Amino acid sequence: MKLSRVRRLLARTLILTAAVLLAGSASTANAQPNSLFAKVVVIGVPGLTWNDVKASPELTALVNQSHIGSITVKTAGPHTCPVDGWLTISAGTRAWGSVPDEPCGDLPAVTNGQVQDWQTYVDRQADHHTGAPIGRLGQTNPAYRICGFGPGAAIALARTDGSVTNWQPELDQARLASNDCGDAIIDAGALPPREGRAEARKKVADLVAQARAADGWVLLVGISQTMANEHQEPLVAMQLPPDNGPRWLTSDSTRRPGLIQLTDVTATILKERTPAEVDPAGDEKKAGPLDGNEIHFTGDRHTDAAAVIQDRLDTNQRFEQPRPMLIAVSMTILAAELLALAWFVITRSPRSRRTFVFTLLMQGGFFIAVFLSTATVWWRWPAPGFSLYCVVLGISALLAGVAQVVLKHYAYLGIAAAAYGILLVDGVLGTPLQFGSMFTDGPVIGGRFYGFGNSTFATLAVAALVTAGWAAQRLIDKSRKQAALAVLAVGGAAIIVDGKPGWGTDFGGIIALTPAVLLMAWLTWRGSISWRALLGVGAAGVLAVSSVAFLDYLRPEDERSHFGTFVARLLDGDVSDVLIRKLQMAVQFFTGPAGWAMLVAVVVTMLATVLPERVPFQEYRTFYTSRPMVRPTLLALSTCGLVGMLLNDAGVALPAIMAGFAVPLLVAHLVASKQPATVSPESHLVQES
Structure with a gap:
């Protein structure tokens, strides 16, 4: 030749x-629900495990009312403390918030509409080359206001300069139900390691009920671990009410039934905005593509809460x-x-x-x-x-x-x-x-x-x-x-x-x-x-x-x-x-x-x-x-x-x-x-x- x-x-x-x-x-995920409710309400709970769901009658009762999945909360750093999780939702890509080899600290306070030490977190992304554009979620058009409640929500909704508006330190039920809130993010607080955990679980279930009463499409997710040296495992993800009967959550970023990523939360909120509702300054485009994708549902219906919970616990072992x-x-x-x-x-x-x-x-x-x-x-x-x-x-x-x-x-x-x-x-x-x-x-x-x-x-x-x-x-x-x-x-x-x-x-x-x-x-x-x-x-x-x-x-x-x-x-x-x-x-x-x-x-x-x-x-x-x-x-x-x-x-x-x-x-x-x-x-x- x-x-x-x-x-x-x-x-x-x-x-x-x-x-x-x-x-x-082609895309492997099923179609998104045909219509979302008036609000997307994200309730973030650092440390919420499937063992918590099993131990709580109130949370167990939600299983057959929800699309179910596990959420991986891996962020850019070696640990996923609450600040890492909330910054990742802010950026839509994995962010680095905590200091290596140190315990998880308290979330930064909000003073005069500004998240304290915001520049420290901006510099941390540059120092570790994460490329995470923290503040991306907060750059949505003010005409479509996302409400925030709790310290973690302030971090998620802060703009690129650390300023935060339409935010309150505690949940305001009336404001959540009002037309002033387009979508909402609620920080339910980290679950305590031992004493008081049962009460904290009940509080989470109560928050879900309040969000649903406000005509909310509720996404209940574990946001992070609560301690830097804590045993790592996929956490809880539930979407209520379910469309077409309770099934399994997934996204194109995982392509696995029953599994989503933390960055999918940001993608789901932003994908529901029309082009007119995105900051005309083009910050999202300059920030680069999102790491996550819209959350979907897939698979057969489930009707046995105990079997679903056991399936999630078995999957954690896997x-x-x-x-x-x-x-x-x-x-x-x-x-x-x-x-x-x-x-x-x-x-x-x-x-x-x-x-x-x-x-x-x-x-x-x-x-x-x-x-x-x-x-x-x-x-x-x-x-x-x-x-x-x-x-x-x-x-x-x-x-x-x-x-x-x-x-x-x-x-x-x-x-x-x-x-x-x-x-x-x-x-x-x-x-x-x-x-x-x-x-x-x-x-x-x-x-x-x-x-x-x-x-x-x-x-x-x-x-x-x-x-x-x-x-x-x-x-x-x-x-x-x-x-x-x-x-x-x-x-x-x-x-x-x-x-x-x-x-x-x-x-x-x-x-x-x-x-x-x-x-x-x-x-x-x-x-x-x-x-x-x-x-x-x-x-x-x-x-x-x-x-x-x-x-x-x-x-x-x-x-x-x-x-x-x-x-x-x-x-x-x-x-x-x-x-x-x-x-x-x-x-x-x-x-x-x-x-x-x-x-x-x-x-x-x-x-x-x-x-x-x-x-x-x-x-x-x-x-x-x-x-x-x-x-x-x-x-x-x-x-x-x-x-x-x-x-x-x-x-x-x-x-x-x-x-x-x-x-x-x-x-x-x-x-x-x-x-x-x-x-x-x-x-x-x-x-x-």
């Missing part, structure tokens, strides 16, 4: 990929347990590997060899088990944390055992291919296995609510490149052209599923995977690559990613994913804070020895793919040259990890996770093979079955 024809083929592949990524993506159990399971597998390795080194017996290989394959199986575990609904089992621990270990061991017995020396291939297939299907279905898994930053952390996160992408990248290498190896003796097309097909499918809005929706992932797949395809076809071709591959990758982002930007604002949102910020000149925050996230790993250790391990692993002759293991050196597709696959893995480390907010963690999946498979293959030189975990991509 001539060079020009290959270039045209690659160009068409990139165009097709970009088109498929954007095709058919969100809280994965991260602690991730560490526990990882340490258990690592301990098993070290013990098996010691046995193998000492005895060199066939049984010890098989055991060591099994533990390595078990680590590979773990990268699948973290997702399959969600299908077991472990959070509804007794002792959810321990149940999750046992489920993930059990699935990991089962996958390793089946692969070792059935596929024997090709066990690594079975695990990689299984991960590839499972994640592709999961992505197309809207990632139901991701949410609440060990590899997803859930509502407590306030990370990704839909699509593929960094850990998921790392797993998919390894699985896709290894599977692509194996497929190409099957074809390369017949035709290098066909082998290169196989790489593009297998890798392109992963890029599409990973990047398509509504599926993987992973901007950072396709930035790293696209050049790796293109490089692998080129090396498969040509056998080597020049600096000119390498620059061309890089430029093609940038073009593909940019095209996807720009096409997403062209969609309506409320339908964009973070691809289009990033372009909007870039065009508005509002991207610097985003980039600085991502850089800070990437470098935070180097505040301790663990990050530096990961960097050293990653660099050594990458060097082994570039300089195989320097690796002090003859089995690996022989394996590297044993099949034509070993080198392209290993170089593609290193390229993906390197680009991801440099351009992704996960930093060094991304290639470290990739190595955590790929290296055990490689070692397992070399150890298990009677002739290690001819087979390997990535040689599986290379070997013909």
Whole structure:
């Protein structure tokens, strides 16, 4: 095939990929209620948990009268104190109000219509690069007045200079019901930790009754935690009265039934204003896009309050347990590997060899088990944390055992291919296995609510490149052209599923995977690559990613994913804070020895793919040259990890996770093979079955 024809083929592949990524993506939420009541009344209660609802007859009675959900109150800082929550509602994006490593303080007072120390909070956003335009909500046109009651409401409704009008320190029922109030925000006060909490819960229920009596469309939400070191969990969200019967709250920002974000509250208030009711000074436009979206309802009706409350408590377990159990399971597998390795080194017996290989394959199986575990609904089992621990270990061991017995020396291939297939299907279905898994930053952390996160992408990248290498190896003796097309097909499918809005929706992932797949395809076809071709591959990758982002930007604002949102910020000149925050996230790993250790391990692993002759293991050196597709696959893995480390907010963690999946498979293959030189975990991509 001539060079020009290959270039045209690659160009068409990139165009097709970009088109498929954007095709058919649409908003996932149900329609907003047909008509809101005369007022939107937001009642914010710092610390309102589902255990409070369960313990309060008055709040329990509201469940079957409401659309129900949980609200994640993660803000920009490490803690979500009441001031953080109210400032976030003010800005419509995550704000930073409290001081790290200090207890939550009292809310600032209002003196002569001015929130005290307002400039301190403005400066804090700049200091921490949050980009939060505090005061945005208060900039609504005075012709449509939003009333505020209580200290927190003053913060939410303060204008950009800290001034606040149409505000009272206590609820005035007559004013709330009057025409002077368009919408309203009420601070119900933080729930006390122990003594007086029952009385505070009853007060909340009374406030709801008063708001409904004022013909209000009431949104009762937890605003924040009440103490900086408090156990974090999604809090209560209720919308009364329900439209069409009680269902589940959601929004386009989470795309999950029963879950909304704190920033959705601001979006819901502002979306109900007409253009004439928005400040003509254009402050909202200058402030950049909102982080949240309008609150909707979805799903089937619920009529059993006790079952709904228990469902919310079970869901909290689903969100809280994965991260602690991730560490526990990882340490258990690592301990098993070290013990098996010691046995193998000492005895060199066939049984010890098989055991060591099994533990390595078990680590590979773990990268699948973290997702399959969600299908077991472990959070509804007794002792959810321990149940999750046992489920993930059990699935990991089962996958390793089946692969070792059935596929024997090709066990690594079975695990990689299984991960590839499972994640592709999961992505197309809207990632139901991701949410609440060990590899997803859930509502407590306030990370990704839909699509593929960094850990998921790392797993998919390894699985896709290894599977692509194996497929190409099957074809390369017949035709290098066909082998290169196989790489593009297998890798392109992963890029599409990973990047398509509504599926993987992973901007950072396709930035790293696209050049790796293109490089692998080129090396498969040509056998080597020049600096000119390498620059061309890089430029093609940038073009593909940019095209996807720009096409997403062209969609309506409320339908964009973070691809289009990033372009909007870039065009508005509002991207610097985003980039600085991502850089800070990437470098935070180097505040301790663990990050530096990961960097050293990653660099050594990458060097082994570039300089195989320097690796002090003859089995690996022989394996590297044993099949034509070993080198392209290993170089593609290193390229993906390197680009991801440099351009992704996960930093060094991304290639470290990739190595955590790929290296055990490689070692397992070399150890298990009677002739290690001819087979390997990535040689599986290379070997013909």
